[in-house]
Amino acid sequence: MLTRRLIACLDVRDGRVVKGVNFEGLRDAGDPAELARRYNVEGIDELVILDVTATLEGRRALAQTIRTVARELFIPLCVGGGIRTGADADLIVEAGADKVSLNSAALQTPALITELAGRYGSQAVIVAIDAKRAGDHYAVFTRSATSAAGRDAVEWAREAEARGAGEILLTSIDRDGTRSGFDLDMTAALADAVNIPVIASGGAGTFDHFVDVFVDGRADAALAASVFHFEEHAVLELKRHLARAGVPMRLDKDVDPC
Numbered sequence: 001m002l003t004r005r006l007i008a009c010l011d012v013r014d015g016r017v018v019k020g021v022n023f024e025g026l027r028d029a030g031d032p033a034e035l036a037r038r039y040n041v042e043g044i045d046e047l048v049i050l051d052v053t054a055t056l057e058g059r060r061a062l063a064q065t066i067r068t069v070a071r072e073l074f075i076p077l078c079v080g081g082g083i084r085t086g087a088d089a090d091l092i093v094e095a096g097a098d099k100v101s102l103n104s105a106a107l108q109t110p111a112l113i114t115e116l117a118g119r120y121g122s123q124a125v126i127v128a129i130d131a132k133r134a135g136d137h138y139a140v141f142t143r144s145a146t147s148a149a150g151r152d153a154v155e156w157a158r159e160a161e162a163r164g165a166g167e168i169l170l171t172s173i174d175r176d177g178t179r180s181g182f183d184l185d186m187t188a189a190l191a192d193a194v195n196i197p198v199i200a201s202g203g204a205g206t207f208d209h210f211v212d213v214f215v216d217g218r219a220d221a222a223l224a225a226s227v228f229h230f231e232e233h234a235v236l237e238l239k240r241h242l243a244r245a246g247v248p249m250r251l252d253k254d255v256d257p258c
Helices: 032-042 063-070 086-095 104-108 110-121 153-162 184-193 207-215 235-244
Strands: 005-014 016-023 026-028 047-050 077-080 099-102 125-134 135-142 147-152 167-172 197-199 221-224
Touching: 005 032, 005 184, 005 235, 026 167, 032 047, 032 063, 032 153, 032 207, 032 235, 047 063, 047 184, 063 077, 086 099, 099 104, 099 110, 104 110, 125 153, 125 184, 135 153, 135 197, 147 153, 153 184, 167 184, 184 197, 184 207, 184 221, 207 221, 207 235
Parallel strands: 005 047, 005 221, 047 077, 077 099, 099 125, 125 167, 167 197, 197 221
Antiparallel strands: 005 016, 016 026, 125 135, 135 147
8 A cells, every 4th residue: 555644734824834714713832944944854755835814915935935944854745725826936946846736827817827837847836725614525716715716626636637636635624724634525525536635634633533534534635733733743653643543554664563
């Protein structure tokens, strides 16, 4: 089996990491570079920076923050927020990002997915989908979950893959910041619908929540913020727990998973 990945997410606003619940009530969670340095040492597999108000405020992600974080890392760095054009993506990559994440812009200009996949390769293009349950389907929202996109999450994931996306970053708006567990049904629905990796986000609170999303949600990776930022769960301890549960993880060769 392919190893599963743990991804830490830094939601950044005005150069500081913030975290809220259901995309609201943001509170300070630390300095991006300091957190990146810690995660790099602790063994996180990848890091994502999301400039959470870039699209709302009509600006690009903060290049200086990206450069500062990239200097601390020896793992893949993905950046999203305010990327509307190929030129915006170029600035992000030049600042040190290995991958770019598209959300609102991909919905508004789907051809941008194909453009960036052709420029950097599909492996460097992630399409982020923020969704919530709406009856018997999952509705997509944009602009930090403030605006309904009029799209079904499963259908949009399939289109994003067809246009060249290399991964889907799926966030449950209903579960975001609640620590009540990932939305397993929604994650599994998208994982079954596409042939590219699905990263689950929203709701992580316990070690077993991660086991559930990898086993029942069939996610390829799991992303979290609060449970890592506030040092409630050590990355290595979580990886050992997942390995004991039969979830294949990347562990340093001198570390006993038991």
